[in-house]
Amino acid sequence: MERRSSSTSIYDLLQKKIAKCENTLGKFEKYLQDQINKQKYHNTEISSKSGNSVRNSQYGVPKKSKANLREFNSDEIKDDKSGKLKTKNPLKSRILHPKRHWKEKNLGSITSEIESDLHKAAPKTLLSEKTAFVTSENEEMLSGSEYIPSGDENVSEEEMETKKNCITSKKNNVPSKKRREKNGKKSKRVIDDSYLENYIKRIQKWKKERLKEKHRKILSGEDFDSDEDEEFERFEGNYKIPLSIWNKLFKYQRVCVKWLWELHCQQCGGILGDEMGLGKTVMVISFLVGLSYSGLFDHNRGRKGLGPVLIVSPATVLQQWVKEFQQWWPPFRVAILHDSGGFRGKKSALIHNINEHDGILISSYRGIVDHLKVLLNYDWHYIILDEGHKIRNPEAQITVAVKRFQTPHKLILSAHVGASPIRSSFSSDPLSTNLTLHILFHFHISQVCGNACFHLKGSPIQNGLKELWSLFDFIFPGKLGTLSVFLQQFAVPITQGGYANASKLEVKVY
């Protein structure tokens, strides 16, 4: 009798716990609900304000203006006499037209070499692979112009790849983004959240799965008492990061998240220069999660929590970013500003929508140049450049474009470790040279900027101090002065200090 009553009471307790799970809104559930409401709120607000000009519930675009923007439909032609729209015979529209030659936009770069390389491509290359190649190369060109980068740029791609793979495999077994792509494991295409319905559907599905998992844990006795979602790691300044993320991070990744928080507090940007595959994407996502989760008031913006974020990355890894976001923190709304994304409409509408909802917009480098005017209309909280060494040429179109964004919160992610013109003037031992280079940059720059804005594990500096200046001018505009002053006061003495015939002062600076 006693045994039965005790088992009944445990059963009751479990039932109660499950019911509590479903009914009570924990802090995390509230946060989640807030995120969804944030997405929905703006649409309802607009439609109630707008009166006659009812807005399109999806993108906040007035229907009136949408009618005016009616796109030209090739199946419709105007009857000259009646002026009415007539539908063209669909059979007639199947006439083949002469091949159109695609004229490449002149971005002032090394086109001829790339084109000739394309012709040399192996005959069995799939069309899709070729397209991807062309896109990424074109993006390279965006940072090219007339400038010829030095150092490892001349090393063949294969050599570079083996070099990078060696670094990654040495460090750990985590595969880098590019390697995963090259290995050809065709991963499933992700659906981004450019449409609100997609986002809500995804969140509902995720919530159900979470609840199921929680039930399972409770029933199996793994997680009887803890309310995992409400646990977090807290830092100075009340920055909180959920333990569900914090516990998954490696030690060096935790250090990085703390460092990013310090930068945030100091209102300045930074360069995250860890080597390939060490999880730069994951570190940045975790940091953003903390900002969103803590919901701290930002005096500069006059708003709470995380605002809209713009991430610029090579076109080949846009999907990868969405995947990582959805894996690490599903409550974020993440959309791709590129034809490879899910959005089929005017890009300006997508930019507007994501911005209004404090979402995350991921764009290619070309996308930034193409939509710069629209993008500049909005107040982005964070601008993050993946493979940020693409802005190493100070005169390139893309460099000039990204430097026009006003936020103090700018990050560069870059894994480039390579030769430098300065390095060649040091000892022949690559290890000690690399170390010297690292300390040198750290030493000199920290004198100018203060220690906190620097965190280099690898060095994104391939081609000397002009490139260094360009990167720093993005993360902390004006801190190193103008380019000419910087070259005169720092670059020249630093370079000359390494020579045998250097003066005492030059050696001191060096």
Ligand SMILES: Nc1ncnc2c1ncn2[C@@H]1O[C@H](COP(=O)(O)OP(=O)(O)OP(=O)(O)O)[C@@H](O)[C@H]1O
């Ligand atoms: N703490 C972690 N736990 C589990 N997986 C992780 C962790 N950190 C990173 N990863 C995984 O390792 C892989 C590589 O990480 P990520 O893409 O962030 O590296 P990266 O430094 O940005 O690479 P790249 O230099 O190629 O851009 C990803 O699949 C990511 O999910």
